[in-house]
Amino acid sequence: MKFLKTTTLILIISLSLFSCKTSKKEAETATKKYTADWESLKQHETPEWFLDAKFGIYCHWGPYSVPEYENEWYAHWMYVNKDNPEAKNGEASRFYKYHTEKYGSLDKFGYKDFIPMFKAEKFDAAEWADLFQKAGAKFAGPVSEHADGFAMWDSDLTKWDAKEMGPKRDVMGELSAEIRKRDMKFIATFHRQWLYGWFPTWDETTDASDPKYAGLYGPKVKKGDFQYPYNPHEIDEGVERYYPLADKAFNDEWLNRLKEIINKYNPDLVWFDNKMDVVSEEHRKEFLEFYYNHAEKNNQEVVSTYKFYDFAKGTAVLDLERSRMKEKQPFPWLTDDSIDWKSWSHISNPRYKSTNRLIDFLVDVVSKNGAVLLNITPRADGTIPEPVKERLLEMGQWLKINGEAIYGTRTFDIYGEGDAAIVEGHLSEEKNADNTSKDIRFTTKGDILYATVLDWPKDGELKIRSLKEGSELYQNEISSIEMLGNKGELEFNRNQQNLVIKLPNKVGNFAYSFKITPKK
Numbered sequence: 001m002k003f004l005k006t007t008t009l010i011l012i013i014s015l016s017l018f019s020c021k022t023s024k025k026e027a028e029t030a031t032k033k034y035t036a037d038w039e040s041l042k043q044h045e046t047p048e049w050f051l052d053a054k055f056g057i058y059c060h061w062g063p064y065s066v067p068e069y070e071n072e073w074y075a076h077w078m079y080v081n082k083d084n085p086e087a088k089n090g091e092a093s094r095f096y097k098y099h100t101e102k103y104g105s106l107d108k109f110g111y112k113d114f115i116p117m118f119k120a121e122k123f124d125a126a127e128w129a130d131l132f133q134k135a136g137a138k139f140a141g142p143v144s145e146h147a148d149g150f151a152m153w154d155s156d157l158t159k160w161d162a163k164e165m166g167p168k169r170d171v172m173g174e175l176s177a178e179i180r181k182r183d184m185k186f187i188a189t190f191h192r193q194w195l196y197g198w199f200p201t202w203d204e205t206t207d208a209s210d211p212k213y214a215g216l217y218g219p220k221v222k223k224g225d226f227q228y229p230y231n232p233h234e235i236d237e238g239v240e241r242y243y244p245l246a247d248k249a250f251n252d253e254w255l256n257r258l259k260e261i262i263n264k265y266n267p268d269l270v271w272f273d274n275k276m277d278v279v280s281e282e283h284r285k286e287f288l289e290f291y292y293n294h295a296e297k298n299n300q301e302v303v304s305t306y307k308f309y310d311f312a313k314g315t316a317v318l319d320l321e322r323s324r325m326k327e328k329q330p331f332p333w334l335t336d337d338s339i340d341w342k343s344w345s346h347i348s349n350p351r352y353k354s355t356n357r358l359i360d361f362l363v364d365v366v367s368k369n370g371a372v373l374l375n376i377t378p379r380a381d382g383t384i385p386e387p388v389k390e391r392l393l394e395m396g397q398w399l400k401i402n403g404e405a406i407y408g409t410r411t412f413d414i415y416g417e418g419d420a421a422i423v424e425g426h427l428s429e430e431k432n433a434d435n436t437s438k439d440i441r442f443t444t445k446g447d448i449l450y451a452t453v454l455d456w457p458k459d460g461e462l463k464i465r466s467l468k469e470g471s472e473l474y475q476n477e478i479s480s481i482e483m484l485g486n487k488g489e490l491e492f493n494r495n496q497q498n499l500v501i502k503l504p505n506k507v508g509n510f511a512y513s514f515k516i517t518p519k520k
Contacts, residue, residue, distance in 0.1 A: 032289075032293050033292070033293060033296050034288070034289050034292045034293050034296075035289060036282065036285040036286045036288075036289040037285060038285065038312035038315055040289075041285065041288045041289065041292065041311075041312070041315040041316075042312070042314040042315050044288075044292050044315065044316070046303060046317060046332050047301035047302070047303065048301075049138075049185060049268075049301060050139075050269070050303045050317070050332065050371070051332055051410075052138075052407060052408040053138035053139055053185065053371060053407070054138065054362070054366050054371045054372070054406050054407055054409075055136055055137055055138060055362060055371065055372050055374070055399070055406070056137050056138060056139035056140055056185075056187060056269075056371070056372070056373045056374070057132045057135060057137040057139075057140045057373070057374050057375075057376060057392070058140065058141055058142060058143065058187060058189055058271070058336075058373060058374075058375055058376075059142055059143065059375060059376045059377065059378055060072050060143050060146065060338075060344040060345040060375055060377065061142060061143065061152075061171075061345070061346075061377075061378045062118065062143065062146050062148060062150055062152060062345075063075070063111065063114040063115050063117075063118040063148060063150055063166065064114070064146065064148060064345050065118065065345050065346050065378065065379060065380040066114040066117045066118050066380045067098075067099070067102075067114065068346060068347050068348040068379075068380075069095065069098055069347060069348070070094075070095060070342075070343065070347060071342065071343035071344065071345065071347065072146065072343060072344045072345035073095075074095055074099075075111050075146075075147065075148040075198070075199075076147065076198050076199070076226075077093045077094075077095035077096065078093075078095045078096055078098075078099040078106070078111065079096065079106060079110075079111075079199060079200045079203070079206055079208060080092060080093040080095065080096050081093075081096050081106075081203075081205070083203075084200060084203070085223060085224040085226075085227070086226070086227075106205065106206040106207060106208075107205060107206055107207055108207075110206060110207035110208060110213075111148065111199070111207075111208075111216075111217075112207060112213055112216055112217075115150065115160075115165050115166045116165070116166065117380070118166040118167065118380050119166065119167060119380070119381065120162075120166065120167035120169065120171070120380070120381065120382040121381055121382065122381045122382040122383050123167065123169070123171070123378075123381070123382025124382065125171075125174035125175045125177070125178040126178045128175065128178070128378075128384070129175065129178035129179045129181065129182050129184070130182070131384065131389060131392055131393075132179065132182075132184065132392075133182045133184060134392070134393055134396045135392035135393065135395050135396040135399075136395055136396045136398075136399030136400070136403060137184060137374075138184055138185065138407070139184055139185035139186070139187050139268065139269055139373075140175075140179050140184050140185075140186070140187065141172075141175060141176070141179065141186050141187035141188055141189065141267065141269075142171055142172060142175055142188075142189070143189045143191065144172055144188040144189060144190055144261055145190060145191060145192050145257065146191045146194075147191045147192070147194030147195055147198045147273075148195070148198070148216075149192070149195045149198075149199075149215075149216045149217060149218055150162070150165075150166075150216065151257065152171045152172055153170055153171065153172035153173065153260075153261060153264065153265070154170040154172075154173060154264070155257070155260060156260065157253070157256055157257055157260055158215050158257075159215060160215050160216040167382075172188065172261070172264075172265055173264070173265065176265045176266075176267070185268035185269060186265065186266075186267050186268055186269075187267055187268060187269040187270070187271060187373075188261050188265065188267040188269075188270050188271070189270075189271040189272070189273070190257075190258065190261075190270065190271065190272055190273070191272075191273040192254050192257060193246070193254060193272075193273070193275050193276050193278050193279050194273065194275055194278075195218040195250075196218060196219070196221065196225070196244075196246045196250055196278050197218075197221045197225040197226035197227075197244075198218065198226060199217040199218060200223075201214070201217055201218060201219065201220045201221055202220065202221060202222060202223045203223075218250070219246075219247065219249065219250055221244075222244075225244050244278075245278060245279075245280065246278050246279055246280075248280075250279075251279050251280050251283045252283075254279050254283065255283050255286060255287055255290075258270070258287055258290075258291075259290055262290065262291055262294055263294075266294075266298065266300060267302070268300070268301070268302055268303065269302065269303040269304070269305070270291060270302070270303075270304045270305070271304075271305045271319065271334075271336070271373065272304070272305060272306055272307065272310065272319075273307065274307035274308055274310060274321070275310075276306065276307075276310035276311075277309065277310055284310065284311060287304075288304060288311065288315060288316065291304060303316070303317055304316040304317070305317045305318070305319040305334055306318065306319060307319050307320070307321065317332055317333060317334055318331070318333045318334070319333070319334045319335065319336060319373075320333065320334070320335040320336070320426070321335070321336055321337075321426055321427060322335075322336075322337050322338070322426075322427045322428065322429040322430075323335060323424060323425055323426060323427065323428045323429055324361070324364060324365055324368070324370070324422060324424070324429070324432075325365075325368045325370060325422070325424065326422045326424050327368065327415065328367065328368045328369055328411050328414065328415040329368060329369045329370070330369070331369065332369055332370070332371070333369065333370045333371075334370060334371050334372075334373055335365055335370055335371075335372055335373070336372075336373040336374075336375060337361065337372065337373075337374060337375065337429060338374075338375040338376075338377070339352055339353055339358070339374060339375060339376050339377065339388055339391060340352055340353070340377055341353060341430060343377065344375050344377070345377055346377040346378060346379050346380070346385065347377075350377065350385070350387075352387050352388065352391065353391070354391075355390075355391045355394040355395060355398075355510065356434070356509070356510050357434060358374070358391060358395060359395060359398055359510045359511050360434070360435045360439075360454045360510075360511060361429075362395075362406070363406070363441050363452050363454060363511050364415075364416075364422075364435070364439075364441055364454075366406055366409065366441075366443060367411065367412075367415040367416050367441035367442055367443055367452075368411070368415045369411050376388050376392070394510075397508075398508065398510050398511070401484055401485035401507070401508065401513075402452070402484050402485070402511065402512075402513040404445075404450070404484055404513070404515070405443055405450035405452055405484060405513035405515070406443070408445060409443035409444060409445050409450065410443070410444050410445070411442075411443065411444065412442035412443065412444050412449060412473075413473050414442065414466060414473060415441060415442065416439065416440050416441035416442050416466075417438075417439075417440050417464070417465060417466050418435070418436070418438045418439030418440055418454075419436065419438045419439065420432070420433065420435050420436070420438075420439045421433075435454035435455060436454065436455050437453055437454070437455040437456060437457040437458065439453070439454040439455070440452065440453050440454070440462075440464055440466075441454070442466075447476070447517075447518055448515060448516070448517055449474065449515075449516040449518075450513055450514065450515055450516070451464055451467070451513070451514045451516060452511050452512065452513040452514070453511065453512050453514070454511050455511075456503075456506055456512060457503065460502065460503050461500050461501065461502060461503060462500070462501040462503055462514065463497075463498040463499070463500050463501075464498055464499045464501070465497060465498050465499075467494070467498075467499035467516075468494060468495065468496060468497055468498050468499060469494040469495055469496055469499075470496065476518035476519070477518060477519045478492065478494070478499075478516060478517070478518060478519070479517045479518055479519040479520070480516075480517045481501055481514055481515065481516050481517070482514070482515045482517075483503075483504055483507065483512060483513070483514050483515075484512075484513040484514070484515060485507040485508060486504045486505070486507050488504070490502055490503070490504060490514075501514060
């Protein structure tokens with residue numbers, strides 16, 4: 001009898017423990033809104049904060065900032081000697097020639113040797129965040145890891161990070177705190193997938209082949225695995241890849257670093273460079289599953305971006321690079337571009353875009369349901385070049401006056417009118433000409449319509465043919481028209497050719513926004 005009682009008791013306890021474990025597992029499953037499949041991930045909606053924000057800032061800043069030569073691809077091209085498959089006509093790259101003449105041979109002075117020179121001794125996260133806020137940015141953050149394999153955060157997964165080497169500071173941690181103090185969203189951008197083959201780990205004449213530096217330079221790859229130039233336009237369903245998929249160890253490291261960033265810094269937006277399809281589709285899906293569920297658990301609204309075909313349509317926000325759309329789109333999108341025509345990192349001979357160009361680009365993109373992520377170029381010591389500051393502050397002053405026509409707006413029936421012909425496509429922005437006073441862009445907020453002209457008309461009148469009398473696009477009777485930054489209502493009339501607005505005195509030097517209010 002005593003044996004039966006004991007057996008019964010053990011059975012009850014076992015069933016109870018099994019029930020607890022099952023309930024816990026069911027509860028964990030219930031809290032996971034998203035699973036690692038594209039259909040589940042399509043449930044994720046782009047949050048309102050992103051639809052309202054329109055403008056963000058990030059920065060390419062790392063050991064590649066030290067040489068200040070040509071562009072941020074220095075880390076790669078410095079290794080392209082005459083025996084490299086990427087050498088043109090059997091000649092070493094100009095980067096290789098410059099590097100070996102200035103710093104010595106690549107077995108003695110490789111990319112790793114720039115890290116101690118990347119001291120960031122004048123870096124002030126609060127000063128940076130103040131500048132981003134004054135520029136009018138609503139989201140901001142650093143490149144968390146470029147293709148060079150150097151992490152800009154305090155990582156437990158690698159010693160090759162900014163906390164243990166170089167600056168010896170948690171750059172992402174400091175910036176995330178200061179950016180959020182100013183009521184901006186914090187973003188992290190990630191390029192690590194390019195590391196697979198970025199350095200010639202097969203080349204025994206360089207330090208990149210030394211296994212003791214594998215934590216920085218990445219896994220051993222076969223000669224020619226990088227195969228740049230990489231043409232993303234050829235990567236489509238049914239088109240055979242001509243570069244190798246990364247192995248499981250690289251995939252796992254890629255994903256684990258992202259999980260660490262999310263767990264430590266809770267970014268509101270995670271942005272990716274292209275070539276993500278070197279990473280397995282399962283790992284990409286698992287990233288979105290983890291990020292979206294992490295945000296759900298924390299009651300946080302987040303955004304992830306992708307280029308080309310790296311995520312399935314509808315699972316994240318499409319991002320373009322140095323380019324824009326010809327037409328208004330039914331979906332929100334992002335474009336990233338650099339303040340420097342030549343480079344994404346600081347170089348000794350930059351060619352900065354004008355403030356006028358930057359503002360016109362922003363207005364055009366917003367009118368087509370897009371947002372702009374503008375890259376800036378800090379020096380290795382952590383200072384931001386004065387011409388960069390000047391442009392950001394001028395953008396901020398313009399947005400103080402005209403931000404009403406940008407932030408929180410939605411698209412009109414058409415994006416605008418004008419003569420500017422837009423060239424679309426990856427890295428196409430330099431093919432687009434500056435705008436003129438004939439180029440007008442529309443945005444809306446409720447029943448208010450904003451018309452922003454991209455240069456000052458010379459005859460004292462602004463003529464908008466899309467809003468002419470009897471226009472099917474705008475059938476409202478107009479109550480008043482004001483120019484943002486100018487007090488008082490403006491004279492106007494509508495005829496069968498145009499809406500004609502009599503201009504006040506010119507205010508400012510860039511695009512000009514007009515607020516058109518309908519009669520109730």
